[in-house]
Amino acid sequence: MEGTVCHLLLTVCSPGATIRRNEETGEIYIARVIHGGLADRSGLLHPGDQLVEVNGSPVVGLEPEQVIKILINSQGTILFKIIPDAVQSNSVHVLLHVLLSVRCLCGPWWTTAPFRTPPSPALTPGVAFSRADLLEVVDQSDGYWWQARKLPCTTSCAGLIPSASTLKSKQREQWWSQPLQVHTCIQPREHSFRLWRRTSFRRRRQSCTTCTPSGSGLSTPYEEVTLYQRPPQENHRLIILVGASGVGVNELRKRLIKMNPSTFQGPVPHTTRPIRPEEQTGREYHFVSKELFEYMVCNHRFVEYGESKGHLYGTSSDAIDDVLKRGRMCIVDVEPHSILSLRTRKLKPYVIFIKAPSSERLRETRKNARIITNYTINRAFTDDFSEVEDSSQLIEAKYKQFFDCTLVNDDLQDACMQLCSIIQQAQDEPQWIPVSWTRTED
Numbered sequence: 001m002e003g004t005v006c007h008l009l010l011t012v013c014s015p016g017a018t019i020r021r022n023e024e025t026g027e028i029y030i031a032r033v034i035h036g037g038l039a040d041r042s043g044l045l046h047p048g049d050q051l052v053e054v055n056g057s058p059v060v061g062l063e064p065e066q067v068i069k070i071l072i073n074s075q076g077t078i079l080f081k082i083i084p085d086a087v088q089s090n091s092v093h094v095l096l097h098v099l100l101s102v103r104c105l106c107g108p109w110w111t112t113a114p115f116r117t118p119p120s121p122a123l124t125p126g127v128a129f130s131r132a133d134l135l136e137v138v139d140q141s142d143g144y145w146w147q148a149r150k151l152p153c154t155t156s157c158a159g160l161i162p163s164a165s166t167l168k169s170k171q172r173e174q175w176w177s178q179p180l181q182v183h184t185c186i187q188p189r190e191h192s193f194r195l196w197r198r199t200s201f202r203r204r205r206q207s208c209t210t211c212t213p214s215g216s217g218l219s220t221p222y223e224e225v226t227l228y229q230r231p232p233q234e235n236h237r238l239i240i241l242v243g244a245s246g247v248g249v250n251e252l253r254k255r256l257i258k259m260n261p262s263t264f265q266g267p268v269p270h271t272t273r274p275i276r277p278e279e280q281t282g283r284e285y286h287f288v289s290k291e292l293f294e295y296m297v298c299n300h301r302f303v304e305y306g307e308s309k310g311h312l313y314g315t316s317s318d319a320i321d322d323v324l325k326r327g328r329m330c331i332v333d334v335e336p337h338s339i340l341s342l343r344t345r346k347l348k349p350y351v352i353f354i355k356a357p358s359s360e361r362l363r364e365t366r367k368n369a370r371i372i373t374n375y376t377i378n379r380a381f382t383d384d385f386s387e388v389e390d391s392s393q394l395i396e397a398k399y400k401q402f403f404d405c406t407l408v409n410d411d412l413q414d415a416c417m418q419l420c421s422i423i424q425q426a427q428d429e430p431q432w433i434p435v436s437w438t439r440t441e442d
């Protein structure tokens with residue numbers, strides 16, 4: 001049989017290509033060449049080329065598994081006889097470029113590599129990835145399987161990842177095949193009732209966007225991202241701190257602002273409670289009537305709001321804007337589900353997850369810590385440590401795709417210093433953000 005002979009020196013068992021079989025003729029074809037792999041670097045194999053012989057053995061009529069066996073058992077130089085695809089041989093070989101970078105919003109799906117790609121088993125390693133991972137997609141020519149590298153790149157060789165549509169149908173399949181489960185949304189702890197942070201749980205029924213098949217987690221399995229550096233003339237990015245109740249989110253926020261009040265500031269919350277003699281409107285709170293507060297609620301002006309002892313409290317998006325317009329860095333401390341409504345082109349939030357150290361470390365470091373409810377010091381931390389640790393893990397598992405950075409709040413002083421430098425980097429150095437945040441509004 002006519003054909004071109006090409007040699008590949010196999011140092012590993014994979015030449016970096018997948019094959020497919022024409023079921024009618026039994027002919028074996030190169031299905032895809034993995035970007036950066038051996039075949040790609042050699043420039044000898046192309047998708048569509050017919051594989052006629054491997055090491056002198058004809059492969060026509062063989063099952064792909066049998067061909068793969070021959071390849072796996074081959075060491076050193078391997079001899080392919082191929083009939084080049086007419087279209088390919090007439091075309092100029094174009095180097096593959098990075099098509100897009102994405103962040104995985106769901107999963108975990110493929111946490112082990114390699115995997116086999118239907119319909120034919122492949123010799124290609126899959127990229128092991130999980131939720132929140134960054135992937136550099138280099139080939140989307142196949143509707144089912146894309147080629148990608150995990151960022152930061154440690155290898156030039158790409159691997160296969162499921163395309164967005166494959167992942168979506170897998171997600172749906174998995175969601176519907178699961179037995180009815182107890183709702184896993186994170187619940188607040190009873191003592192967790194910070195006036196401007198935790199109150200929203202008391203009042204509003206929270207809808208969970210990740211526990212339903214039509215939720216946002218399922219509609220976009222990958223989010224296209226790009227590196228972004230804030231231009232100096234633009235507002236600072238909003239800094240969001242999230243963490244389990246009691247982990248120290250508010251303590252860190254307060255310390256940060258106290259350390260440098262001309263740089264860091266929190267938004268001034270609104271309340272319907274009467275003003276106290278030592279207070280000043282617009283400083284501690286914006287004191288407003290119940291009617292105005294409810295009007296603002298109806299107009300979706302609050303990021304979070306709630307009720308305490310018959311009075312309403314809330315943090316408005318205007319209050320956040322006020323801080324940013326003054327050229328300061330706005331630090332907010334919100335419930336994890338509120339991240340979704342704050343992820344906007346205008347605010348370009350940078351989300352820092354304040355993670356709990358182990359319960360043993362919590363016990364050691366929180367000896368003087370107090371559980372605070374409505375400005376009244378209630379009691380010391382007693383047996384809450386494993387609860388804080390568990391809740392922290394739950395939040396991380398559920399929302400980590402939205403976290404830009406994780407900070408363990410172990411030693412308070414250290415955590416505060418680290419937080420400061422993380423925020424500075426977030427404002428001054430390139431960071432991954434969704435591409436949609438960089439598009440100009442129509």
Ligand SMILES: Nc1ncnc2c1ncn2[C@@H]1O[C@H](COP(=O)(O)OP(=O)(O)OP(=O)(O)O)[C@@H](O)[C@H]1O
Nearest residue numbers: 192194245246247248249250251365369370410412
């Ligand atoms: N790293 C730390 N070491 C020691 N104590 C800490 C540390 N971080 C926070 N604390 C203390 O733990 C207690 C709870 O912290 P904080 O009020 O900030 O919790 P929170 O995460 O905002 O939760 P909540 O909103 O439910 O109050 C406070 O007494 C605080 O001073």
